[in-house]
Amino acid sequence: MKRLLILAAAIASAFAVNAQTYPGSKPVSIVVPFAAGGPTDRVARDLAIAMAKQIPGSNFVVENAAGAGGTIGANKVAKAAPDGHTLLLFHIGMAATPALYRRLPYNALNDFEYLGMVNDVPMTLIGKPQLPANTYRDFENYIRANAGKLNLAHAGLGSASHICGLMWQSALQTKEAMTTIPFGGTGPAMTALIGGQVDVMCDQTTNTTGQIEGGRVKAFAVTTAKPLSSHKLLKDYPTLQEMGLKGFNLTIWHGLYAPKGTPPAITKMLNDALKKSLKDPDFIKKNEGLGAIVVTDKRMEPAEHKAFVAAEITKLKTAVDAAKQYAD
Numbered sequence: 643m644k645r646l647l648i649l650a651a652a653i654a655s656a657f658a659v660n661a662q663t664y665p666g667s668k669p670v671s672i673v674v675p676f677a678a679g680g681p682t683d684r685v686a687r688d689l690a691i692a693m694a695k696q697i698p699g700s701n702f703v704v705e706n707a708a709g710a711g712g713t714i715g716a717n718k719v720a721k722a723a724p725d726g727h728t729l730l731l732f733h734i735g736m737a738a739t740p741a742l743y744r745r746l747p748y749n750a751l752n753d754f755e756y757l758g759m760v761n762d763v764p765m766t767l768i769g770k771p772q773l774p775a776n777t778y779r780d781f782e783n784y785i786r787a788n789a790g791k792l793n794l795a796h797a798g799l800g801s802a803s804h805i806c807g808l809m810w811q812s813a814l815q816t817k818e819a820m821t822t823i824p825f826g827g828t829g830p831a832m833t834a835l836i837g838g839q840v841d842v843m844c845d846q847t848t849n850t851t852g853q854i855e856g857g858r859v860k861a862f863a864v865t866t867a868k869p870l871s872s873h874k875l876l877k878d879y880p881t882l883q884e885m886g887l888k889g890f891n892l893t894i895w896h897g898l899y900a901p902k903g904t905p906p907a908i909t910k911m912l913n914d915a916l917k918k919s920l921k922d923p924d925f926i927k928k929n930e931g932l933g934a935i936v937v938t939d940k941r942m943e944p945a946e947h948k949a950f951v952a953a954e955i956t957k958l959k960t961a962v963d964a965a966k967q968y969a970d
Contacts, residue, residue: 664726664908669701672729672898675715677708680828681763681802681848681932685896686731688928689760692919697911711800711969713739713746720748724903726912730754733763733896737954738805741962742969750955754899755909756948758916759941761934762893765806765865766850766876770838771858778862778885782814785842790818795840797828799969802894805958806844806865812961813887822967835859846894847933851875867891873933895937897947909944917942 674686690702707715712735722728775781796804825831834840836858854861870876882890940946
């Protein structure tokens with residue numbers, strides 16, 4: 643027992659020293675579980691710059707580890723050394739993958755230290771330009787009149803557009819589900835929608851705003867709980883909740899994570915740096931440019947962040963189980 647106490651004291655002392663010298667000369671990698679150039683990658687690169695400002699002498703870099711709906715990158719971080727030098731920036735897929743993948747190599751709630759939420763990205767429901775409907779109500783009537791005949795595009799299993807499509811179809815409760823068409827990314831899915839090869843898609847404002855503004859697709863509604871009154875383009879579009887889909891509220895949020903077992907002193911340092919970054923005018927401006935809303939509520943705190951994700955897992959599992967669209 644005496645030896646165990648001595649060992650425990652030594653480990654605690656080592657953690658304290660590590661926290662005092664963290665991060666040292668070693669860079670801090672923010673792993674993005676998607677390809678470079680996408681919305682999550684852009685958020686991560688902006689966050690890396692902001693975080694480095696808050697921890698003197700630090701160097702934050704972005705590492706892309708794409709594949710399997712984000713699970714490859716997430717698993718990489720779950721299995722990394724818990725020393726604060728490997729972090730994960732994941733979007734709503736952190737909550738969706740436990741439902742989509744029934745045999746995950748990690749546990750989304752138990753294998754990570756939750757560091758805080760970063761932002762929310764609204765979603766828009768859009769259709770091909772050839773659709774006869776011009777309002778959401780006309781659009782919904784058209785869908786019900788053509789039940790089972792329409793195609794719903796998404797950017798791949800676990801993507802934001804996939805999750806949004808599942809949630810929307812579940813809430814809509816049509817007699818026959820639309821045929822879901824997966825693509826190898828947002829670009830090909832959007833191209834097919836613009837060209838009229840598919841009928842409908844639901845995706846992030848970061849991907850849809852330019853297409854709506856250019857008249858290349860039709861927009862019908864937003865997925866947030868309240869109208870986007872401050873958004874110059876989308877402020878006049880109704881929410882799905884206003885259109886009768888009670889309780890519908892979906893944003894593509896991003897959160898920051900560390901491997902389980904990362905010392906509390908380091909996780910506190912990272913959380914403090916994150917909260918300061920979320921008040922950085924440059925970071926806020928860059929998020930606004932992406933159509934994203936920087937988090938300002940209690941979800942900045944690790945415990946609230948984790949509670950939020952736990953609730954999202956339950957919500958998304960209900961939609962995935964109803965659709966029976968699993969990734970494995």
